[in-house]
Amino acid sequence: MCGIVGYIGSQNASDILIDGLKKLEYRGYDSAGVAVFAGNDIEVVKSKGRLADLEKKMEEVGKPQGFCGIGHTRWATHGEPSDINSHPHSSAHVSLVHNGIIENYLPLRQMLQGDGYVFQSETDTEVVVNLIDSFYHGDPLEAIREAVLRLEGSYALGIIFEGETDKVYAVRKDSPLIIGLGKGENFIASDIPAILGHTRDYYLLEEGEIAVLTRDHVEISDIYGNHVEKEVQTATWDLEAAQKGGYPHFMLKEIHEQPTAFHNTVSPRIVDGLPNFACDKICDEDLRRFERVVVVACGTAMHSGYVGQYLIERLARLPVTVEIASEFRYKNPILNRDKDLVIIVSQSGETADTLAALRLAKKQGVFVLGIVNVVGSSIAREADAVIYTWAGPEIAVASTKAYTVQISVMYLLAIKFAMLRGFADEAFAREYTSNLMSVEEHIAEILKDSQSFQFYASKLQNAHDLFYLGRGLDYALAMEGSLKLKEITYIHSEAYAAGELKHGPISLIVDGTPVIALGTQKSLFEKMASNIKEVKSRGACVFLICDDTCENTAQIADFVIKLPALPEIFMPLLSVAPLQLLAYYTSILRGCDVDKPRNLAKSVTVE
Structure with a gap:
């Protein structure tokens, strides 16, 4: 849930990192910090509190001056918010930032203490940096590979090594991380908004992949050292879409963006006055065979599932259950691989519990449909089919427009299921679709x-x-x-x-x-x-x-x-x-x- 950034280029790294962290502060704001190469040395500045507190501290102690570094904004899991528990964490040869949770950090910590490592913080992250350090004998990639093979849990890591002044390393498992591709500069980030001011081109780092970034090149390999070719992705959002646009808060801006978000989500999926999912590569036969729907989600997305349950059962007489994602995979759910449809709903497409539920359903051979907002997110990539909610970036922590577009998809699905199951003729479906389309102007009026x-x-x-x-x-x-x-x-x-x-x-x-x-x-x-x-x-x-x-x-x-x-x-x-x-x-x-x-x-x- 933390936000991480990294930079290598010709600009002042501290400025780039702080700017990126401001775009990611919605991911955590208990503390923040940066580690930047100042000459040949890694200089770390970090502080409890908001990014403003970090910037104030930089004014007092001096802003690190260099062209390569990593940064972090934290949502605390292990250890209270404090200067010591803030990221980056450092060892003798390594500094890193981390998003995720290391589940086996206690036995690893005890092992490392037995090897003479002294811990300063309460975090699981300090275990990672010391573990990598323990395997470092001059080859950063070998040290990273040896360390991550021993980690259990989730992580996205941005890493720099002493003496490697022109390289940033990155690796991920179950936590999102992208590689931003610039001209004479490259980036790592937890999310797209952090890089939009510099580039819209990026790589999606997959599970277990390790990236090495220099100013002019990005090399990606798997955990075994095999080279990986990546397809360049291009963000559909622009920088303006990730700004407040004159509103005092992102939340108010996003509330007022709902008519547009609704239109962008619904209109492409109405063809000749009827719901149509051809743009999502979902044909009628994909949906006709299902006899039960299971919606799995968390928080606001789960609430959209409850609306979907009412709609689909009322219009299509198709049984629907709504499951809390954090409970779903621990209850040994009963799923029928031939008759059940699992719908996974997530704004970010990276929600950990929801992603775990998706993987469980897939393991049981059940067809999974993702409803997500972020293109290329983990859920979008792993689902059998995906319906994108074209809401644009949602920055405020409290979700608003994402909920509206999620339930708008539920309306489209309910009408489509009703037609396919014979509970709605064409006239009925057209009337309901017409009423759905009228919603946009009414929301704007309210x-x-x-x-x-x-x-x-x-x-x-x-x-x-x-x-x-x-x-x-x-x-x-x-x-x-x-x-x-x-x-x-x-x-x-x-x-x-x-x-x-x-x-x-x-x-x-x-x-x-x-x-x-x-x-x-x-x-x-x-x-x-x-x-x-x-x-x-x-x-x-x-x-x-x-x-x-x-x-x-x-x-x-x-x-x-x-x-x-x-x-x-x-x-x-x-x-x-x-x-x-x-x-x-x-x-x-x-x-x-x-x-x-x-x-x-x-x-x-x-x-």
């Missing part, structure tokens, strides 16, 4: 009304506890709304199926407790209204989200957020923006760091 959401947020900012209620699809949305609020405001929040209130949770409602009630499902509105009255009678302050055809809402709720009316099955696509804006403005009013909430990182690449 996003124009920021002033109202600032007002509603002012009523939530001092809350200690908050509850979200919904039924059916609204319950699926309630889970995402609650997650978004707790992620960036630190208000304790829970989502409940409204009918479950009387089975325990209603005991938590006291005078003034905010309750956000989703009532967009017309067929369930009367039931929902009864649940609202139950919490109101116990003192709750209710915010009702419903469509603009609902009447007498002032008698039900304290505050009412009305949305354009669409058939109820499409309302989740409209409801999500208000939930995101409520969370965003509440976070602002509480003085929280919206884009970098505490203890969280954007891409969860460790278990």
Whole structure:
């Protein structure tokens, strides 16, 4: 979950590394550091805190001056955030940065201590640098190969060696790493935004591959020393897409990008008014044979799976289960290789638990469909088929537009499955597809009304506890709304199926407790209204989200957020923006760091 960068070229390495780390700070911001060749010596500067703290320290002690180096921004796993635990870590001959977790670090540490190595930090990373050092006898590649053969767990490593002033080494397993290709300069990075200011061309480093970077050349070999030929990839994002574009925060920018992201994802997959996945090289016969769908994901992506479950079961009568990726492979799941479709959902395409679930399903011979945003990511490469959500870069830790495009794909799949299984004729499918296409303009209209959401947020900012209620699809949305609020405001929040209130949770409602009630499902509105009255009678302050055809809402709720009316099955696509804006403005009013909430990182690449 950390971010790593490396540089070799003719520019000041410290400046390049800091700039790259700023683009990766969403991956971790507990501490940061750089190691740069200053002449023949490796100079390390690192600090607890944000990158601004590292830059301040550089002003005090002096910025390393050189043309080759590595950098790191950390999300702590082993050892608390501190100067000592910060990366880079160094031994007598080696400095490195690391993203991942070394699972067998304790026995390795004990072995190295027996060989005389003294450890300064609590990290698993210091074990790696000392292990490489122990095998180093003048050949960096041999030392790296010998070391990684003994590592268990996940890692992406950027490494420099004493005396090797014109080389950066990189190796990966289960953690993402790319090689940026410049002119007279080359880069390593955890993610594309770190290199976009310099190049859009890159190599994807595969499992177990080791790269050696000089200014003018990149040599890649496998763990056995065999040369590997790579295909040059070109990023579809530009630098502007990874900037704030005049918005105060990435999260607000990405909320407002949802109409465009929705259009970019849905439009290419509608041909002659009907869902069509030919652009994804998925034909009808690929989908027709399945008798069960298993959606596996984490966090926001998992919540998109719950929406997909409602849609596919309702329209196509195809059974769907949604599994938490971190639990999936430990429960010995029952999968049928001939009849089951496993859908893996991940914005980054690198989510560690989700990737492990994919590999388990593949091992059992089950067809795997990936829904991911990042082209060429691990999940995209390893799935049998992939549907890309063309959302563009999502930088804010709290996911917004990624969720919207993920559920938009679920709508397309649900309509397609309904047609293939005989539960929707062409007229029905065209009507539903037309309604889906109309969503874009409605989302744009909702996003124009920021002033109202600032007002509603002012009523939530001092809350200690908050509850979200919904039924059916609204319950699926309630889970995402609650997650978004707790992620960036630190208000304790829970989502409940409204009918479950009387089975325990209603005991938590006291005078003034905010309750956000989703009532967009017309067929369930009367039931929902009864649940609202139950919490109101116990003192709750209710915010009702419903469509603009609902009447007498002032008698039900304290505050009412009305949305354009669409058939109820499409309302989740409209409801999500208000939930995101409520969370965003509440976070602002509480003085929280919206884009970098505490203890969280954007891409969860460790278990």
